[in-house]
Amino acid sequence: MKRPIIAILTILTTFAGMSVKAQDAMFSQYFANPLYLNPAFAGTNICPRIALHFRDQWPSAPGTFMTYTASYDEHFDKISGGVGVLLFGDRAGEGGIINSYSASAMYSFKLKVAQNFNLRFALQASYDYRGLNWEKLTFGDMIDPKYGFVYNTQEQYPGKEYLNIHSFDMAAGFLGYTPHLYFGLAVHHMLPMVSFNGKSVQTSSFMGAQTDNPYELRPVKWTAHIGGYFDLKRKSRKETSFGDISISPNFIYQHQQHFNYFSEGFYLNFYPFTVGMWLRHGLTYKGNVYSGMDQNGEPIYNPETFHNMDALIFMFGLEYNMFKVAYSYDATISKLKNATGGSHEVSVQILLPCPQKRKAVKDLICPSF
Secondary structure, eight states: OOOHHHHHHHHHHHHIIIIISSOOOOOSOGGGSHHHHOGGGTTTTSSOEEEEEEEEEOTTSSSOEEEEEEEEEEEEGGGTEEEEEEEEEEEETTTTSEEEEEEEEEEEEEEEEETTEEEEEEEEEEEEEEEEOGGGOOOGGGEETTTEEOSOOOOOOOOGGGTEEEEEEEEEEEEEEOSSEEEEEEEEOSSOEEEETTEEEEOSOGGGOOOOOTTOOOOOEEEEEEEEOEEEEOSOSSSOOTTOEEEEEEEEEEEETTEEEEEEEEEEEETTEEEEEEEEEEEEEEEEEEEEEOTTSOEEEEEEEEEEEEEEEEEEEEEETTEEEEEEEEEEOSTTTTTSOOEEEEEEEEEOOOOTTSOOOOSOOOOOO
């Protein structure tokens, strides 16, 4: 018996589990992927910067996540700010059941407030695509009690218009910094628009107000970060030399729907080597839980949260001329530690020379990884 409605519901349930109930992809080398963290980082290197990133999350678990990014940014004096381009790709599920891609362009305006204090304000526009690979899905009528998945499903292919979601998205951010301190805030998924079955509909109100639209994709993500960069030993103020030592403590908070993640860590740089260590943990809102009756016989519900110690992150990086390469490993410390295999992440940055007649001076001194 053919049941296209059940097939379509299966698709929507899969998307809901991936996008509505879950968070955006998360990286551990935060500052090696600066445009993904906050669009206000666009142009902070002044000279052209290329950043490449790969993350393999939970390789020991079935249906692993593989995520890629590539970005380019540069500062232009004529427009008083920096521009950047960010490409994102993500494969989720065994063999890539759900594939997500996006292309973003951003501009950050630089405002010099004082001699040693600057602000950057940024806007980002993105085109997103998410597709479901029908050939990778399995259904109950394909299972033989003895031999497993041996039958062909009777579910009908619903058509590609039900398997692909296209959307337009926007983000904003700001960054404040001095020679030693920096802080910022970014807001992603501000105005998502989605095209479903060929019809364009708005899926959420400004800044993430709730909606009853069944095709809502992503809740708003908030990212706040603060950190410092301090030289412990430096031979020259004009250039970095072998053996220069610096330390950079950092704190990052991210909130998306019911998820709250906190990351505390530091980088220790002994040029050209850098090591880093982070602790990532979170609070997840589980809803209102019944806890008894009040004196009037009315039920009492109290909010319940779950504290999750997610991972210890270890990072090692190396700088050589215009190249920066780093590897990090997320050691899972939650209840899933025996099933995930941790997470692996590799980044490569290429710092190109500035065009002629432009000063090759970094605008913001912060970690590279």
